[in-house]
Amino acid sequence: MTNSAIELPLEGIRVFELGTAIASPFCGRLMAHYGADVLKIESRVSPDVVRILGSAWIKGRDDLAAAAPDTSPYVPEMNASKRSVGLELKTTAGRKAALALIAECDVFLANFGARALAELGLDYESVSAVNPKIVYVQLPGFGSDPDMPYYSYVAWGPNQAPLVGFDDFTGHASDPPAGIATVAPPDYMSALHAAVATLSGLEHLELTGDGVHVDVSQFETTLALLGPFVMDYDLSGTVHSRIGNRSLWGAPQGVYPCAGHERWIAISATDDESWDVLSSLMKLPDDHFDDPDLRLAQQEQLDSQIGTWTVNFDADDLAHRLQSVGVAAHVVSTNEDLLHDTHTMSRNWYQVASHARLGRDVFSDCAVKLKGTPGRWTDAGPSLGQHTREVLRDVAGMSDEEISQLVSDKGAFEQLEPETLVPRPWDDWIHLLVPGTADARDL
C-alpha cells in the first residue's frame, strides 16, 4: 500500500538515464521506486535490448508490431515506474533537447560504452558544462579513461562473469568451468554499486554544492568482490578455483538428490551444531564424522552418504524438516517452484501495477525495503516513447509546436498507436499469482 502522504527519500530528484539491458536500468528502477523522476531516454534507431526481446506470445503477430517493444517481461523488471522519452541523440535537434532536459536533472546515469557516450557528446565534460551540479554516474565495461588498454573493448552481461573470474569459480572441481550462463551477477552488482555511488553523489552535492563524476568501471567494481582470493594468491601463490557447492569453512555443504526427476536439496550444515542435528536425523551408525576436520577431509564420502539418505525424501518436505531443527536447507527451486513459493507470495514479492499498453503487468518487487518510507510502483513500465511529449513540455519547457516539429524532424518520437491495447494472455488469473489483486484490473 502506498501512503502518498509520506515523502520518499528521492522525491524531487530527477534522473536522466541512458541505459540499456541491466546495469544502469536496474539502478534507475530502484531510484524510481524510492520517488525519483527517472527519465529513460530511448532510441528507435538503436533501442534498448529489452525493447527488442519482445514477448513469446506476440511473435508472428504483425498486427501488434507497434506494441511489441512494450511486451518483454524485462521491460518492467528493469524499468518499472520510469518515464520513457523518445529522443534520437545522434540528431542535432534530439541532442539539443537532451541537453535541455539534462539542465533540469540532478543525476545523469548511463551504461553506454564510454566511447559511445563521448561520441554522443555526452561525456562528463559536456554534460557538466550544461549542468555543473550534475551527479554524473557512468558504468562502462572498462572505465572512461581513453588511454587505458581496454577502453574500446566490448563487454556485456554473459561476458563479464568470465572476465572477472566468476566463471572459473563456477562448477565442480573435476569438471571444466560451468560458467554462469543463465544470469549475470556482475551487471547487478555494478547496478548496486552505481546506486551507492549516486546516493553518495547526492550527499556530496548537499555537503559541497558541487556535482561529481563517478566512473563505475564494471570490470573493477566486480573484482572488488574477490578480495580474499586475490590476497591469498599474492601471499601464498594459491590460485583458488571452483569447488562445486562446497565450503572452505566446514562440511557438509552441498546439493543432494531427492525423490523424483531432477529434484534436489541444498544443505549447509558446516557448524557442529547443525551437523549434530543432521547426523541424528540420518541415524548414522557411528560417530566417525563428528570430527569437523575429518568431515572436511572426507567430503566425497560424506556427501555420498548424505545423498543416499536425501534421495528417499521429497525435497520440499525434507527442507521443512531440516529447517524445523535448525539446519539451513532449501529445495533447489525451479522456476516452476517459484510460482508456488508461498513464502515469497506472502511477502508480495510479485507486484502488479498499471501499464499503458498491457492494462496491467506483473513484475518483481525491489529487494531493498524501508519500513518508514516504503517505495512505490507508479507504473509497471513505460510504453516506448509514452512520455516524450509531457516531459519535453513540462521539464524542458518546449511548446507543443516545437515538440511536433522535433518529432517530424525525427529528433524525437512518441508512443506508436496508443489505442492498441494488448492484455497479456494470463491477465485473467493474475489474482491467483498476486493475492489481493482481483480488483486491480481497474488500476
Next chain:
Amino acid sequence: MAGPYNGLRVIDTTGLAGAYATRLFAGLGAEVIRLEPPDGSPLRYLAPFAESIAPPENSLWWSYLAMGTRSVVIEPGDNDSLAQILSSADVIFEDRLPEDSLIDPDLLPDTTVRTSIVPFGLTGPKRSWKSSNLVAWAASGVLYATGFRDRAPVAPAGHVQLALHASAASALVGTLLALRARRKSGEGQQVEISMQEAALAIAPETGVPVFLDDRVHRERSGNRRDLGRPFGLYPCSDGFVSIIVLLPRHWTAMASWVAEATGNETITEEVFEDLGVRMETQDLIDTWVEELTVGQSRQALFDEGQRRGIPVTPVNTVNALLDDPHLKAAKFWSETQLPDGSSVAIPGAPFRTNADWWTMTAAPLLGQHTEFYLG
C-alpha cells in the same frame, strides 16, 4: 574532501551478510565500529588464512572486509558499555531477527537507522529459516539453472559468496536511502533485506514474470547457451575464452577470423549467417571455432577478438587478473598491511570519482579501539 559519509557513526554487529556493506561505507567516510565478542567476529574464523599470522588476526576475509573499520570488544552482559556505544549510533547493521537480537531497541535513539539483513526477511512462513550463500541461491531459481545437465546444480562462483555480497550491497543502498529520508523527517527507521529476495532480484531470468511469458523450464545448459553460436566458453591453450556471438556483424567478423586463422572457407558461406542454421549445426560450428581457439592463449584471443569487434573475453583466473595489462595500466590494484607488517595486494576502490572520496585503512586488531570508545 573526505568521503561524503564522513562524521556518520555506524555500528556493525553482522558477519558475512553485512560485511561488504560496512566496508564500502567505511571507504566512503563513515566511522564504522564493529562490535565483537571477546573471541572475535565470526569473520575472523573464515579461511583462507595468512600463514605467518596467528589467530584471530589471520583470516583474509577479515583482513579484507573489515578494512577501514574499528574493533570494540563488548563482554557478554556488559550492557553499560553497549548502551554507551549505541547511544550515538546513526546506523546499526544486524543479521538477526528482532527476537534474537543482542541489541535492546530501547538503547537506540529514534534517529538510528536499523538495517537488518536476514535469510528470508522479517515476515512470512520462512522468516525463522536459516540460510547460507548456497541456500539463498537455491531459493532464487539460479542454482537449479547453473551447471552441466548431467551433474548436480552448482552455485554461481560459490565460495565468492555473491548472494551475501548482493544482500550487503542492497543493505547499504537501503541504509543510504533511509539516511536521506532522515534528513527530511529527523527519524530513523527499519531497513529490511531478505537474502532470498536479494538473490531473486538479481535473477529475473529464472523468475516468475519471465516464466509466465515464455513458459520455458530453465534447464542447466553447461557452459554454452542455446541463444546463439558460438555462445559460451571455448577451450584454448591456457584455459578457456568466452565468445558471445548474437548480432549479425559479430558473426561476420567471427567467420572471417576462423577462416583466416584455420583456412576454413566453408564457415564464411552465406547459409551460416542465419542464426537458425547455426543452431541446427551447432556441433559443427563449435568444432570450427575450437579449431581457432585451442592453439592460442586467452589474452591473444581476447585482444584479437576485440580488435575485430567481437565480444570475446578470457575466462580469467585469479593469477591472470593480477597480471592483466589493463588493470595494471589503470593502477587498479592496491595493498593493505597485515598485522605482521607485511603488505598484500587487494582490489582497489570499486569506483572512481573526480572528488577524493575513497579512503581505506588496515583491518583492526581484535579490540584495538575498545579503550578509545569505552575507556
